[in-house]
Amino acid sequence: MLEVAAIDVYYGRSHVLQGVSLTVRAGEVVVLLGRNGAGKTTTFRAIMGLTPPRRGTITFENKTITHLPPHAIVRAGLGLAPSGRRLFGALTVAENLALAEQPGGPWTRERVFALFPKLAELASRHAAFISGGEQQMLKIARALLSQPRLLLLDEPTEGLAPVVVRELGGWLKGMREEGLSILMAEQNARFALALADRGYVMEKGRILHEGAASELLTAPELAVHLAVGSRPSLAKTD
């Protein structure tokens, strides 16, 4: 479904991604693990056309999307729920959703509200004034309304209370049952691997390791890269 083949990404002169390759097959949940600055967000930015790679190719459903503009990549069927507070805070929840809405796909506002009933209650609230968990819902809902067949989630558990993280796991299982493929970047390896089929471990802009989720969870040599169970609360610089 998604094929990232040996991409090199630069920010100015710094060589941030070095020959990153990864694959997501239809129906899969794949997780990208690694610490802050490992290159997870940059990989997502490259896939979405925000920071196009200087070398290498990205194909989605057999179409080359490497140098398409972001909006064209979204319309091709890729959706990203970005990390951090990347919502339109001055706009209401309803306006945030309306901006992402593409008619003619499986996701309607009614379905999104059925998945996140809280968002229906908050529809006229400004996005700047909703809680972290609600913002996460809104980011995912917004990405769903653009009718993706592959959903990219960047650090979905970041800043969420444990009870909300558990809830998030439920939403993701539900979306997976709907046939959505998911590529997720996470530092919370235990959470991510419990949902995923496969995973990649990144460090310093390279893919270090690839394996089945069950294998990654138990591989002792990876514990040092994954920081399983503990979440460093450093500011995001990736």
Place this chain on the structure above:
Amino acid sequence: MNFASVAIEVLSALTAAANLFIIAAGLSLVFGALRIINLAHGSFYMIGALLMASLFALGRPEILFWPALVLAPLLMAGFGAILERLLFRRIYHAEHLVQLLLSYALSLMLADLALRIWGADTRSVPTPAALAGVLVVGGASFPLYNLFVITLSLAVGLGLWVLLRHTRFGWEIRAAVEDAEGLSLCGRNVPALFTAVFALGAFLAALGGAAVAPLQAIGPGMDSAILVSAFIVAVIGGLGSIAGAALGAAIIGFFQAVGTLWLPTWAPAFIFLAMIMVLVIRPSGLLGAAQRAWAEED
């Protein structure tokens, strides 16, 4: 000093303020969404007035006024869209100095171009017959055309408010002000949106020029004169805020009226004084802060 002369002064200051609002709103809108400082905005205003004069010269004024008032800004909007695609698009991520140099160079070129097309003589546009009269209230006679310019600016303000609050295009503009990249992730074509916003800004500048045409001599120099005032209004209100532009225009109008009435020789200084006072107290302009607070929190 009697009521009549005070009233006339106030009306004339209000008219200038109303017109400034139309122009400054365009400047502010473009800065808010595209983050560029466009020093050629005054040139768009001048070209709007000159186009108005040229369209007028085509035939009978009483018939041509209304279509010309719409057509002149539309032509400028189209020209603005071309300039955005060819020039401004390339400098969105450049530092402010590059943006200032490019737009300043463009304003010089447009001034020369205008000189070549329209010549150095000033032109005048007659007031349309329907608005040539005066409204007499309490012994003071108010020119109808001034009242029209004030009404037009109120309509522009209302129109922009409806556009920004209640249309998808407006939501896209407000979203782009906060996070243009995030908007592209919503599947929206941000470069096309920027072209449209830039064209809208050019439309407003030219509308200001076309509307003010019957009130003043039209010719070289209009561009730089209005640019300073429009920037003061936009900066006082907070660059990027349309409501701020309205407030800034009202404040400038007030200071201009007071200055003209009591200290005519110092009138121009009052405007700068108002700007300095506002910037000392609120460096981001009167209504420019709310947006920044959210951006800093991120």
